[in-house]
Amino acid sequence: MTFTxxxxxTLVILTIIVGSAYYFFTQKGITYxxxxxxxxxxxxxxxxxxxxxxxxxxxxxxxxxGFMLTLKISVASIFFAVxxxxxxxxxxxxxxxxxxxxxxxxxxxxxxxxxxxQIYIIYFFVGTxxxxxxxxAGTAALAIFAGAYVGEIVRGGIQSIxxxxxxxxxxxxxxxxxxxxxxxxxxxxxxxxxxLAGQFISLVKDSSLVSVIALADLTFQAIQGVAxxxxxxxxxxxxxxxxxxxxxxxxxxxxxxxxxxxxxx
Amino acid sequence: xxxxxxxxxxxxxxxxxxxxxxxxxxTDIKKGEVxxxxxxxxxxxxxxxxxLNRLEEIDSGDVIIDGVNINDKKVNINKIREEIGMxxxxxxxxxxxxxxxNVTLPQMVVRNRSKNEASEVARGLxxxxxILEKENGYPSQLSGGQQQRVAIARALAMHPKIMLFDEATxxxxxxxxxxxxxxxxxxxxxxxxxxxxxHEMGFAREVSDRVVFMDEGKIVEEGTAEHFFTNPTHERTKxxxxxxx
Numbered sequence: 001m002t003f004t005x006x007x008x009x010t011l012v013i014l015t016i017i018v019g020s021a022y023y024f025f026t027q028k029g030i031t032y033x034x035x036x037x038x039x040x041x042x043x044x045x046x047x048x049x050x051x052x053x054x055x056x057x058x059x060x061x062x063x064x065x066g067f068m069l070t071l072k073i074s075v076a077s078i079f080f081a082v083x084x085x086x087x088x089x090x091x092x093x094x095x096x097x098x099x100x101x102x103x104x105x106x107x108x109x110x111x112x113x114x115x116x117x118q119i120y121i122i123y124f125f126v127g128t129x130x131x132x133x134x135x136x137a138g139t140a141a142l143a144i145f146a147g148a149y150v151g152e153i154v155r156g157g158i159q160s161i162x163x164x165x166x167x168x169x170x171x172x173x174x175x176x177x178x179x180x181x182x183x184x185x186x187x188x189x190x191x192x193x194x195x196l197a198g199q200f201i202s203l204v205k206d207s208s209l210v211s212v213i214a215l216a217d218l219t220f221q222a223i224q225g226v227a228x229x230x231x232x233x234x235x236x237x238x239x240x241x242x243x244x245x246x247x248x249x250x251x252x253x254x255x256x257x258x259x260x261x262x263x264x265x
Numbered sequence: 266x267x268x269x270x271x272x273x274x275x276x277x278x279x280x281x282x283x284x285x286x287x288x289x290x291x292t293d294i295k296k297g298e299v300x301x302x303x304x305x306x307x308x309x310x311x312x313x314x315x316x317l318n319r320l321e322e323i324d325s326g327d328v329i330i331d332g333v334n335i336n337d338k339k340v341n342i343n344k345i346r347e348e349i350g351m352x353x354x355x356x357x358x359x360x361x362x363x364x365x366x367n368v369t370l371p372q373m374v375v376r377n378r379s380k381n382e383a384s385e386v387a388r389g390l391x392x393x394x395x396i397l398e399k400e401n402g403y404p405s406q407l408s409g410g411q412q413q414r415v416a417i418a419r420a421l422a423m424h425p426k427i428m429l430f431d432e433a434t435x436x437x438x439x440x441x442x443x444x445x446x447x448x449x450x451x452x453x454x455x456x457x458x459x460x461x462x463x464h465e466m467g468f469a470r471e472v473s474d475r476v477v478f479m480d481e482g483k484i485v486e487e488g489t490a491e492h493f494f495t496n497p498t499h500e501r502t503k504x505x506x507x508x509x510x
Contacts, residue, residue, distance in 0.1 A: 167320055168357035168416075172371040172423060173347035182374055187361050264361050264403040 035231050039238050042225060066221030067242050073139055073217060074204045080143035081203065085150025090180065092155045103151065110148035116209050118145055123213040138210035146203045153195045157188030190261045197254035201247045218242055266427065266458055267294040267317060272326035274312055286312040288482035299459045301469040304479035305505060310462040314429050317460065318349045331426065347375055350420030354432040356412040358404040364391065365400040368419045376423060390418040394448050410441025417448055428452065430461040466510060470494060478502050
């Protein structure tokens with residue numbers, strides 16, 4: 001690593017930005033007394049929960065409970081998004097016009113309407129009809145939303161595989177389905193890991209929108225916590241950090257998988 | 266064994282022009298025969314080969330293989346293809362699988378062989394094509410000639426009755442052509458029914474039973490290699506041979 005004139009200029013600019021932000025906050029802005037000491041108990045605390053559950057032990061605080069719910073809903077919707085996306089990605093390439101048309105309609109419909117509106121529709125309309133829990137409705141909304149994007153990524157991945165691979169597989173007597181399963185999709189998935197990782201990270205962050213249907217995810221707990229304690233700064237910084245823990249872990253995990261799959265290159 | 270009658274095949278180009286790849290094409294290939302197809306590029310050689318395992322759908326005519334009309338709607342084309350091996354110009358090995366897995370996977374998936382059985386067949390064939398020592402390598406670690414030999418082993422592992430070679434040596438560096446041709450020659454001597462599209466006249470001369478010269482989707486001239494290289498009758502054939510020899 002060598003420092004050039006450009007790195008020095010960048011560092012100077014960065015210092016000016018951070019310095020002025022600090023100046024405005026301390027001199028021009030509000031006087032704020034930080035209460036970071038309130039945060040740890042929102043993550044873990046030792047004590048009784050309520051009169052009904054008086055046992056004194058280590059318990060999860062509200063933010064940790066929100067963290068776990070966000071984690072659960074993210075994992076569940078990523079799982080279903082991959083299944084939906086794989087089916088849609090293959091359907092988009094079908095020779096059969098109805099399959100192709102339907103999958104295209106799904107992708108366009110989902111990509112061109114806001115996720116927040118979709119969550120409301122699925123929760124209030126579909127959810128009411130099918131008696132879905134908020135968790136199921138939230139998971140469904142996120143999975144259907146991300147599924148459209150994953151579908152396009154999968155389609156691109158399949159199309160990027162040389163057509164000779166399909167021809168060789170078919171010439172050996174494999175059916176289209178077997179060729180897809182054993183030859184095309186494994187290669188396509190390897191190739192689409194980077195955009196897929198980006199999509200999963202988006203999904204984790206987008207999951208904050210399910211707080212509007214009263215799902216007690218991380219964002220919901222943060223809003224509640226702020227309403228109770230008024231420690232908005234501390235709580236939102238903490239929440240941002242907790243999201244970062246999830247997304248950064250996801251980034252690292254996909255990079256690890258990518259390196260492992262690179263052995264055949 | 267292979268009987269093509271009055272086969273027509275037309276391609277549409279992206280700008281909506283029609284290109285006639287096969288025009289009223291008929292030929293008959295007997296069991297154990299080695300037929301070499303030569304001709305200028307765009308003459309329909311590869312198209313004909315690809316019509317034999319229905320990688321291309323023909324417009325009209327019949328392709329009968331082992332008594333079965335392969336374009337019949339009731340025919341399970343996958344079953345037909347199990348019996349017809351194909352070797353491609355660009356090898357088309359599966360890059361995410363090792364050399365051994367390239368040869369075992371189709372056997373396991375298509376022929377339902379166990380892993381042990383498939384490995385045994387695969388090792389025998391890899392040994393035969395002289396590349397057993399690379400069985401755990403990936404295709405990207407092999408030279409073109411080595412990849413093509415693996416591709417031949419992969420096709421042979423299905424125990425096909427017919428082998429199709431679509432310019433199998435055209436993408437190879439000159440020093441690697443020989444090793445692939447040697448494998449093909451051995452196969453021909455063992456009595457395999459082979460249809461070979463190639464520019465290798467040495468191969469045609471040495472092992473073919475019949476040479477077919479195609480131009481513009483039709484057979485211009487056919488006969489033994491002997492006839493072909495010493496005494497071609499058609500002007501078009503003479504011109505082509507003078508250009509390549």
